[in-house]
Amino acid sequence: MNYKVGKSSKGDLNEAVSEATLGLKAPKLILFFSNVEPFEEYSKKIKEKFQSSIIIGSTTFAGFCMDGAYKNSLMVMGIEDGIECYADILEEVDKYPLKYIDRVTKCVNNFRDKSNTICFEISTALISCEELVLSTLNSVLDEHKIPLFGGSAGDKGKAEKTMVSFNGIVYQNTCAFVIIKNLSGKITLYRENIYKKTAHYFTATKVDTRNRIVYEYDNKPAALVMAQALNTTVENLPKYLDSYPLGRIIGSDLYITANQMVTKNNGMSYHAKVYNNSKMVLLEPDDYKNVINETIATVKKEVPNPSLAIMVNCLARSMLFEADGYLNEFAKNMGNALGNYIGFAGYGEQLRDQHFNQTMVLAVFE
Incomplete structure (x- = not known):
């Protein structure tokens, strides 16, 4: 060539x-x-x-x-x-x-x-x-x-x-x-994925697919669920968002979904669509090198x-x-x-x- x-x-x-x-x-x-x-x-x-x-x-x-x-x-x-x-x-x-x-x-x-x-x-x-x-x-x-x-x-x-x-x-x-x-x-x-799974798994139960917002995981406010998983408060959640994306699980594959921001009513908006009943896992940085x-x-x-x-x-x-x-x-x-x-x-x-x-x-x- x-x-x-x-x-x-x-x-x-x-x-x-x-x-x-x-x-x-x-x-x-x-x-x-x-x-x-x-x-x-x-x-x-x-x-x-x-x-x-x-x-x-x-x-x-x-x-x-x-x-x-x-x-x-x-x-x-x-x-x-x-x-x-x-x-x-x-x-x-x-x-x-x-x-x-x-x-x-x-x-x-x-x-x-x-x-x-x-x-x-x-x-x-x-x-x-x-x-x-x-x-x-x-x-x-x-x-x-x-x-x-x-x-x-x-x-x-x-x-x-x-x-x-x-x-x-x-x-x-x-x-x-x-x-x-x-x-x-x-x-x-x-x-290539430079993040690894944590022990925190969720199911998306209330979503606005078009606008890429999840309002609830496991029937609880999405931002609250995320904050608890990261052992922080909803107010402090934004500082964790870049380093702790979510993984959308499809069969044996995992696709990274980046956090965008906390929305009103404690929803979470993302840079990719999350669908109703999507299985999600909180990710953390791996040794990327x-x-x-x-x-x-x-x-x-x-x-x-x-x-x-x-x-x-x-x-x-x-x-x-x-x-x-x-x-x-x-x-x-x-x-x-x-x-x-x-x-x-x-x-x-x-x-x-x-x-x-x-x-x-x-x-x-x-």
């Missing part, structure tokens, strides 16, 4: 695009990530330079590659060959993405052979659209056994504004997706010769690593397993039919 990953921190946007795309000739697919402020200009300039390429971009907290983690920079991956791919957008994703389902069908139908194929998607964040996006995409992908992975766009971490870009045009309230077939082998998907080393060892064993990799690393994880002075080391360590990869940090992660938080997802191409 012939591809390049480039980056630039230059203040002059023309120079930044030139540096980050150096060596790219006529890529089939370009993925790019940058901070919010120059994002629209980057979108235009990259499209002007590569008019026949599929180009998908997202705002991010940080961009990742084998050289490290980069904030306030432009990160670009251009894939020249070794893949077949088709892309489009879903619009009005907070309400009616289903109106655009024909675009998904059209992309899928372009493939004669759908083996070793995945869908990579990025949605604008902060509008609670992810579950609607997943159900729309998967209603087509599932029947063709095409797995999905992706993330929600990011920003500096202050929940101000996120954007995605498709072929030079910048969108809000949109999901950009690309369906990629690896012509040289399999694609393996990974999901150990977990990451295990992931690296697993990837190296299962895909010893990766040709390409795309990573989505949650914004909350990225901020935690940054506070610990580990963010750059994390990005470089991942390069030991993945080679020259690209990654971004946003407000949520998606894998197959689930949206969750505070997680890393990876697609590794043989």
Whole structure:
């Protein structure tokens, strides 16, 4: 597979695009990530330079590659060959993405052979659209056994504004997706969780699914139940919320659901939907360096010769690593397993039919 990953921190946007795309000739697919402020200009300039390429971009907290983690920079991956791919957008994703389902069908139908194929998607964040996006995409992908992975766009971490870009045009309230077939082998998907279960399990008994609020666990006020589990008061609960997310249990799988805040009437709001009768468990931080080393060892064993990799690393994880002075080391360590990869940090992660938080997802191409 012939591809390049480039980056630039230059203040002059023309120079930044030139540096980050150096060596790219006529890529089939370009993925790019940058901070919010120059994002629209980057979108235009990259499209002007590569008019026949599929180009998908997202705002991010940080961009990742084998050289490290980069904030306030432009990160670009251009894939020249070794893949077949088709892309489009879903619009009005907070309400009616289903109106655009024909675009998904059209992309899928372009493939004669759908083996070793995945869908990579990025949605604008902060509008609670992810579950609607997943159900729309998967209603087509599932029947063709095409797995999905992706993330929600990011920003500096202050929940101000996120954007995605498709072929030079910048969108809000949109999901950009690309369906990629690896012509040289399999694609393996990974999901990494750096939290572990505590002894505190609950069942959601009164929920507002649409607004991602749980009012009651086990028929008691949700914030009160959480405060008791953490041996604190409802007033002091907010200071625990970032470090103690919840796990939504589905069969033998556990998906992290990040706390947003305590709502009125002692409810709890979240960054992913919790459904009525969901089984939940309170989580606590694990030794994340150990977990990451295990992931690296697993990837190296299962895909010893990766040709390409795309990573989505949650914004909350990225901020935690940054506070610990580990963010750059994390990005470089991942390069030991993945080679020259690209990654971004946003407000949520998606894998197959689930949206969750505070997680890393990876697609590794043989």
